[in-house]
Amino acid sequence: MTTTAHLPLPATGHAHDVTLDGTFDFLNTDDLENGSKVDHIPDLDAALDWFVERGVIHGEGADRLRAMAAVDGAVARRDLERIRSVRGALREVADAIAEQRAPTGGALDTVNRALHARQVIELVPATDGVSVDHRHVGDPVDDALARLADPLVQELTSGHPERIRICDNDRCRWVFYDTSRTARRRWCDMATCGNQAKAARHRARQKGAPSESATATDA
Numbered sequence: 421m422t423t424t425a426h427l428p429l430p431a432t433g434h435a436h437d438v439t440l441d442g443t444f445d446f447l448n449t450d451d452l453e454n455g456s457k458v459d460h461i462p463d464l465d466a467a468l469d470w471f472v473e474r475g476v477i478h479g480e481g482a483d484r485l486r487a488m489a490a491v492d493g494a495v496a497r498r499d500l501e502r503i504r505s506v507r508g509a510l511r512e513v514a515d516a517i518a519e520q521r522a523p524t525g526g527a528l529d530t531v532n533r534a535l536h537a538r539q540v541i542e543l544v545p546a547t548d549g550v551s552v553d554h555r556h557v558g559d560p561v562d563d564a565l566a567r568l569a570d571p572l573v574q575e576l577t578s579g580h581p582e583r584i585r586i587c588d589n590d591r592c593r594w595v596f597y598d599t600s601r602t603a604r605r606r607w608c609d610m611a612t613c614g615n616q617a618k619a620a621r622h623r624a625r626q627k628g629a630p631s632e633s634a635t636a637t638d639a
């Protein structure tokens with residue numbers, strides 16, 4: 421579907437740029453809360469809310485998708501399936517980077533397909549000069565997924581992919597970016613997961629059980 425209509429600019433400007441943290445937030449919507457799987461994108465509606473909140477889909481585009489999904493449940497299921505599939509594939513790529521191994525071919529195919537769906541930006545005349553028009557070529561969900569995949573590619577081409585980590589807490593497993601000086605952080609958050617690990621080691625020591633990670637660095 422192609423629309424060429426001018427869309428009203430949001431007050432904050434027309435930026436769709438996602439940071440790497442934004443990408444990781446997307447991956448971490450497939451969450452473990454105290455070891456139990458929780459999907460913070462349980463349905464298409466929640467996914468669209470998340471996308472609008474993060475500025476990767478226009479409110480108008482989301483409303484259009486909601487309207488289409490309302491009349492055709494298969495559309496909603498297909499869109500949600502696509503969102504979760506790209507999220508899972510991006511997670512596999514992040515895991516592979518963190519674990520220094522090759523990702524599965526299927527995950528790369530999915531991510532590469534997602535990267536190809538892209539919004540085209542064109543200059544259009546304005547009464548007082550030139551302005552930027554977004555020609556929304558293609559599907560807004562594809563477009564949002566491409567934008568969410570971008571920062572990972574950017575990090576691989578010109579960043580520090582070796583700082584991409586998976587939280588060591590087995591009941592968390594969040595993807596995070598290690599900004600520590602020594603680049604040896606093991607937990608997404610020292611105050612929660614790091615302290616849990618320390619408390620667990622402390623309990624193990626009190627019981628007299630040797631803890632394999634007792635001497636590991638905490639930072």
Ligand SMILES: [Zn+2]
Nearest residue numbers: 587592608613
């Ligand atoms: Zn964690």
